[in-house]
Amino acid sequence: METDVMEELLLVEAEIQEVQDQIKLLLDRQEDLYKKQSELKALLKECEEPAAATIDSTGVIADWSGTFEWDTLADDTRFNIFGISCYRANQREIINALMSGRDVLVIMASGGGKSLCYQLPAILRDGITLIVSPLLSLIQDQVMGLMALGIPAYMLTSTTSKDDEKFIYKALEKGDADLKMLYVTPEKISKSKRFMSKLEKCHNAGRLSLISIDEAHCCSQWGHDFRPDYKNLGILKIQFPHVPLVALTATATYKVQTDLVEMLHIPKCVKFISTVNRPNLFYKVHEKSSVGKVVIDQIAEYIRSSYRNSESGIVYCFSRKECEQVAKELREHGISADYYHADMDVVAREKVHLRWSNSKLQVIVGTVAFGMGINKPDVRFVIHHSLSKSMETYYQESGRAGRDGLPSECILYYKPSDVPRQSSMVFYENSGLQNLYDIIRYCQSRRSCRRSAIFRHFGEPLQDCNGMCDNCAYGTELTEIDVTGHAKALVHLLRDMHEHEQRATMLQLVDKLKVKMKELGASSKPTPDLKKEQLEQLVIQLLLDRVLKEEFQHTAYATNAYVTIGPLWKQAFLGKRIVKLEICMAQKQNHNRNNRVSKRGRSSLLEFKLDELRKEISSSEGGIFPHAVLSTQQIALLSTKKPTSIPELEKLIGKLKAKKYGRRIAEVIQNYVEVEQPNCEATNADEGNENEGTKRQRKNKFPVVIESSGDEKD
Numbered sequence: 245m246e247t248d249v250m251e252e253l254l255l256v257e258a259e260i261q262e263v264q265d266q267i268k269l270l271l272d273r274q275e276d277l278y279k280k281q282s283e284l285k286a287l288l289k290e291c292e293e294p295a296a297a298t299i300d301s302t303g304v305i306a307d308w309s310g311t312f313e314w315d316t317l318a319d320d321t322r323f324n325i326f327g328i329s330c331y332r333a334n335q336r337e338i339i340n341a342l343m344s345g346r347d348v349l350v351i352m353a354s355g356g357g358k359s360l361c362y363q364l365p366a367i368l369r370d371g372i373t374l375i376v377s378p379l380l381s382l383i384q385d386q387v388m389g390l391m392a393l394g395i396p397a398y399m400l401t402s403t404t405s406k407d408d409e410k411f412i413y414k415a416l417e418k419g420d421a422d423l424k425m426l427y428v429t430p431e432k433i434s435k436s437k438r439f440m441s442k443l444e445k446c447h448n449a450g451r452l453s454l455i456s457i458d459e460a461h462c463c464s465q466w467g468h469d470f471r472p473d474y475k476n477l478g479i480l481k482i483q484f485p486h487v488p489l490v491a492l493t494a495t496a497t498y499k500v501q502t503d504l505v506e507m508l509h510i511p512k513c514v515k516f517i518s519t520v521n522r523p524n525l526f527y528k529v530h531e532k533s534s535v536g537k538v539v540i541d542q543i544a545e546y547i548r549s550s551y552r553n554s555e556s557g558i559v560y561c562f563s564r565k566e567c568e569q570v571a572k573e574l575r576e577h578g579i580s581a582d583y584y585h586a587d588m589d590v591v592a593r594e595k596v597h598l599r600w601s602n603s604k605l606q607v608i609v610g611t612v613a614f615g616m617g618i619n620k621p622d623v624r625f626v627i628h629h630s631l632s633k634s635m636e637t638y639y640q641e642s643g644r645a646g647r648d649g650l651p652s653e654c655i656l657y658y659k660p661s662d663v664p665r666q667s668s669m670v671f672y673e674n675s676g677l678q679n680l681y682d683i684i685r686y687c688q689s690r691r692s693c694r695r696s697a698i699f700r701h702f703g704e705p706l707q708d709c710n711g712m713c714d715n716c717a718y719g720t721e722l723t724e725i726d727v728t729g730h731a732k733a734l735v736h737l738l739r740d741m742h743e744h745e746q747r748a749t750m751l752q753l754v755d756k757l758k759v760k761m762k763e764l765g766a767s768s769k770p771t772p773d774l775k776k777e778q779l780e781q782l783v784i785q786l787l788l789d790r791v792l793k794e795e796f797q798h799t800a801y802a803t804n805a806y807v808t809i810g811p812l813w814k815q816a817f818l819g820k821r822i823v824k825l826e827i828c829m830a831q832k833q834n835h836n837r838n839n840r841v842s843k844r845g846r847s848s849l850l851e852f853k854l855d856e857l858r859k860e861i862s863s864s865e866g867g868i869f870p871h872a873v874l875s876t877q878q879i880a881l882l883s884t885k886k887p888t889s890i891p892e893l894e895k896l897i898g899k900l901k902a903k904k905y906g907r908r909i910a911e912v913i914q915n916y917v918e919v920e921q922p923n924c925e926a927t928n929a930d931e932g933n934e935n936e937g938t939k940r941q942r943k944n945k946f947p948v949v950i951e952s953s954g955d956e957k958d
C-alpha cells in the first residue's frame with residue numbers, strides 16, 4: 245500500500261515538474277513575443293513617419309526642417325562660435341522643435357552630435373538652460389569646452405567653489421550675472437532643496453529657458469544603466485511645465501523610450517530617432533584562447549602592428565583584478581597602458597583618464613565603470629578582453645570608438661567558458677540572462693552580419709554593412725557536423741546526475757562527458773570526437789536552444805552557475821532533435837593578417853604638425869582637450885585646403901576659432917607650404933597597410949568621413 249502511494253506521489257511530482265517547466269517555457273515565450281511586438285510596432289511607426297516631419301500626439305504634422313525665423317542666427321552661431329560647418333542628421337530639426345517650445349526626445353548614436361542639439365538653443369533662447377548630466381567628468385569636459393568658446397557655462401557640483409556657488413545662486417535668483425548654461429548632476433535635483441528653490445525663483449522670473457537631460461536612459465529600470473537619482477527628474481516637468489525639456493540618449497529600446505516619456509512627463513514630446521548604425525566601425529569577434537598569455541600576446545601584437553602612431557584605444561575587462569593584470573601585461577609588451585576601475589582612488593582614476601584624454605597614454609584598460617565620462621572623439625579601437633553583459637552594453641562600449649566618424653575597430657574576444665562567470669553576475673537582473681544570451685548569439689554566429697544583429701536588437705530596418713564586419717568581410721569556411729548523439733549523451737548524463745542530486749558547472753559537465761565517452765568505448769560513443777572547446781560550444785548552443793538551462797547557487801564567496809536540463813530536453817533525450825555544430829575550418833583567403841605591416845598612412849606631415857599644435861595649445865590653455873581646440877576632421881580639412889590667412893581660416897573653422905588660434909595655425913601651414921612641403925611629400929607617399937576599418941572602407945569606396953561636421957562632442 246505505502247509503496248503504491250509513494251510511487252504515485254513520485255509520478256505526480258514528476259508531472260508537476262513537467263507542467264511547471266512548460267509554464268516557464270510559455271512565460272519566456274510570452275516575454276519574447278512582447279519584446280518582438282514592441283519592436284515591430286516601433287518599426288511600423290517609423291515607416292509611417294515621413295523623414296523630416298514628425299507626427300505629434302495631437303496628430304499635427306510639423307515640418308521641423310522648414311524655414312524658421314531664427315535660421316540665420318542659428319547658422320551664424322553654429323559656424324562662427326562652434327566652428328561646425330554643417331548640421332548632422334536631425335540636429336537642425338531637433339533645434340527647431342526646441343526653439344518652438346516643444347519637449348523633445350532624442351535618440352542619437354554616439355558621435356551623432358547630441359550636445360549641439362541643446363547647446364545651440366541654449367545660446368539662442370533668452371535665459372538660463374539647466375543641463376542634467378550623470379557624471380562629473382562629463383560635466384567638467386563640457387563646461388571647459390564651452391568656456392573655451394567664451395560661452396558662460398558653469399557647473400554646480402560637489403567640486404564647485406564657494407565663490408562660484410554664490411555667483412550661480414545669485415544669477416539664478418536675481419538674473420543679473422552672466423550665466424547661460426548650468427550643469428548639475430541628478431543628485432542636485434533630488435537632494436538639494438536650496439537649489440530647487442533658487443531654480444524656482446529663476447523660473448518664476450521667466451529666466452529658465454530650457455531643460456536638458458543627458459544620458460536619459462539612466463531614468464529607466466529597463467535601460468542598461470539605471471540610476472536611482474534619475475528617477476526623481478520627473479519633478480522638473482511638474483514644477484516647470486512650460487519650459488521645453490529635451491531628453492537625450494544614445495540608445496533606447498522601444499520599452500525604454502515609453503518608460504522615459506512617462507517618467508519625465510513629456511507625453512506630447514517630439515521624438516527624433518536616428519539610426520543606431522555606425523558605418524565607420526568595423527565589428528569583429530575573435531576566438532579567445534583558453535591560455536591567458538596567448539590572448540594578451542594577440543592583443544598586444546594587434547595594437548602594436550595596427551596603431552603605430554599611438555592612436556588611442558580602450559580594452560574592456562571583466563573584473564578589476566583582470567584590468568590591472570591586463571594593463572600590466574600590455575606594458576610588458578611595450579604598450580603605454582594603464583587601468584581604470586571603480587576600486588581606485590578618485591584622484592588616481594581621474595589622472596589616468598586625463599592622461600588618456602590628452603593622448604599621453606595610448607590604452608586605457610577598464611571595467612564597465614569606465615564609461616559615460618568618455619568624451620574622446622579619436623578612439624581608434626575598442627577591444628573586449630571579455631564578453632559584455634548584453635547587446636546594449638556592447639553597443640555602448642564598442643561605440644566609444646570612432647566618434648569623429650573616422651574608421652575604427654571593435655573587437656570582442658570570445659570563448660564559451662567566459663559565459664558562466666558573466667551569467668552568474670546578471671541572472672538576478674531584469675531579463676539579465678535573456679540579454680546575455682543575445683550577445684552570446686552574436687558571438688557564436690559565424691555566418692550572419694554582426695551589424696544586422698545590432699539592427700535586430702534595436703528593432704531597426706537592416707542596412708548595408710559595406711563589408712564592415714568580419715563575417716561580411718572575409719567570413720570563415722565552416723563545416724556543419726551532426727552532434728545529435730553528443731547532445732543526447734549530455735542530456736542523459738544530466739538526468740542521471742539529477743537523480744543522484746548532483747550538480748555540475750559547465751566545465752565539470754564537459755569533463756564528465758569526456759569520461760563517459762571513454763567508458764562507452766569506440767562502438768557506442770557518438771562520433772566524431774569533439775575537442776573540449778567544441779563540447780563547450782555545444783553546451784552553450786544547447787543553452788541558447790533551451791535544451792539546457794543555467795541554475796545558480798550562492799556560496800559564501802561567490803555565485804556558482806550550474807548547467808541542468810532545460811524545458812526542451814525531451815526531444816534531445818530521445819535523440820529526435822537534430823543538433824548541428826558549426827566547426828571553423830579556416831579563415832577565407834582574401835584576408836591576410838600576417839602581411840600587415842601596418843603603418844597608418846592617413847595622417848600627413850601637416851596633419852601631424854597641426855596635431856602637435858593643438859596639443860600645445862591645449863596644455864597652455866589649462867585643461868581644455870586637444871579635440872576642443874581643433875577636431876581631427878578640422879585638421880584633415882585644414883591640411884587639404886592649406887589656408888594661410890585669417891579670412892580663409894574663418895571660412896573653414898568659423899570666426900571664433902580663427903580669432904583665437906588662427907595666427908598660430910596659419911603660421912604652421914605657411915611654414916609647411918614654404919619649407920617642408922617640397923622636401924617631405926615624397927616620404928609620406930608610401931601608405932603602407934592600414935587597419936581593417938580603413939582598408940575595408942577604401943576598398944568599398946565608401947565615404948570615410950560621413951558628415952564632415954566638426955562637432956565631435958557628444
Ligand SMILES: [Zn+2]
Pocket residue numbers: 692693694695696709710711712713714715716717
Ligand atoms: Zn556585416
